[in-house]
Amino acid sequence: MREDRLRSAMRWGFLLLLAASASRYVAYHGGGAATVGVLALAGVLLAAYAVNELGRFAPGVRFAAVIVAFLALVLVAPSFAWCAIPLFFLGLRQLPQRAVWPLVGLLTAAVVIAQIRLADRFDPSLLLGPVGIAAITTTVFLELDRQNRARQRALDDLLATRDELNRSQHEAGALAERARLSREIHDTLAQGLSSMNLLLQAADQEWDTEPTQARGHVRQASATARENLAEARRFVRGLASPALDNASLTDALRRLCAATERDTGTPVRFTVAGTVVPLGVDNEITLLRVAQSALANVRRHAHAHRTAVTLTYGDEEVMLDVYDDGTGFDPTVTSGFGLTGIRERIAHLGGTVTIESAPGEGTALAVSLPLREAR
Template identity: 85%
Template sequence: MPGENRLRSTMRWGFLLLLTAAASRYVAYHGWGGSTTGVLVLAGVLLAAYAMNELGRSAPGARFAVVVVAFLALVIVAPSFAWCAIPLFFVGLHQLPRRAVWPLVGLLTAAVVIAQIRLADRLEPSLVLGPVGLAAITTVVFLELDRQNRARQHALDDLLAARDELDRSQREARALAERARLSREIHDTLAQGLSSMNLLLQAADREWDDKPEQARGHVRQATATARENLAEARRFVRGLASPALDNASLTDALRRLCTATERDTGTPVRLTVAGTVTPLGVDNEIALLRVAQGALANVRSHAHARHAAVTLTYGDQEVMLDVYDDGAGFDPAATSGFGLTGIRERIAHLGGTVTVESAPGEGTALAVSLPLREAR
């Protein structure tokens, strides 16, 4: 981290300055003769050990032990080098495990105290209390800062883990939403088209011998349905809008849907459009078209209705789609089919509502509303 790197760089320069100052003081007091050469050699050994410790990457405990041994040897020979212990405090506290901190502090503090006593003319309490107090303050401050850094790092790790978990949850949510969308699209387009083709081909098979013209008509209708479903599949794979809406309004698409349903089933399907037609946006128009497709597919497959009606109403605040048939009906509370569930999910995603009224033998009314503020 930048702050830690600056502090460590400062301590390196501080160690070099203290070592140079102590060597200069020793030369000033003792000159170049006698033991000066040996002291300077030991100072060079300490400097080399310190540099190797700073540059090394493996065995930090062993590296620092060499530094401490070199420092103690130098202080025994020349007590004036004792204050080089200050930057060594920092290196040891930073580099060694927590269990080794207080033994290191005690050893270096003892070396400084002994050196102070050897240099002093007489024994004073300050010679002991000063180094002990300085060592205690330095150690406590370092440990507290280290504790805070560890707490911040732990909080940062938790935050990053929470962000990763959130990203994973969002990816899963998007995948589930896309899976649900694909399921609705398949149900509302391909599955219904295949169901319609199946009914038409079954009718053609029944009438093939007795009513060949009608059978051929059913086959032609199945072919047209297959063509429409192929176009739906291609657009579906590309993620584009329904081909029923290509260069056409929602009203036109609903009119063609009603005509096709009436043609395939023989059940009259009336389309009514009320209010001022307002652009709804692609997503909303596709949703309403899919709802109508699903509802009329149920009319085709299950209702056995005599009449059906589709009503599209543009209001001031919302657009409403109602699909009604007078067929067999059902119990909405006892029905859990994918079609109705898909309609509810699709409309809820756009901020709309779905209401279903039906009962066995009493037909079915499906009402959907979408807010115009969303549609636009």
């Protein structure tokens, strides 16, 4: 935009100086044949200037035609030397830097000669003035051009860096979303499918000997399938867990413990301690998913005789503890997807995870979330 304004100013400046020079020549020399010839040369210069500004072919040839027309006009009518100023800036803008100083020297020489021809006697200022002005102007213009190019390079680098950052953020967001969906699927759909598989296997084994109990297993599998279908629809719509629809976190955990006990036949005790306070949707979903994943690990790996789930509301944090008296494991060696998902979920909300276990000694999982974050 700034360059367009400068170009427009130089165009109007050239037209005004050309008109001023022509009017001055006519005023001093009248309207004879010489004046007609000078005005014709002025018209040639104007035409060459217009072609240079509007043309799209051979920029070097176009600009050379302007300079030749100008020198011819100044040779005949020195008063047209004023037009050197806009032509000077035109060359600085249009020519490569290696051609700038020769152009400046040529135009400055033309101006000096024109002034000497118009003056009554020689004055050193007629030489030193144009040379000094041309040198200062050219130096300033080249320095400004260098700074503009440097700023443009910096801007290009900044835009490139911004684009790279946007790509990196997009990729990081995609990876985070993929990890989130993996945790959600592991803690809900995968656990539900595993539970349905166990229930249907039990129903198949008892179909002939215990048909009533087998049908009960099938009904439980059907209920689990409906719950998993609701979870799948939630993934598509991006909603909260259906287990929390019109229910509190404590109600959802109590139902989860009851369902686990029903499916496994192992007692699962649920306890709430402290004063229950709202935690926020993200925190409640996270604690519910942690409990689902932990109980799924108990069901598949622990072979426990009893399990206890405790939700504790403290003054500054809320804690969820899941304990079983099963086979246990070495936490420094074993770290499956479920435990990794639990750590990622809790870390995302600024909480902590502690696992205490050893082979043959059961497992205690404790997670905590700060209430200031939960609210």
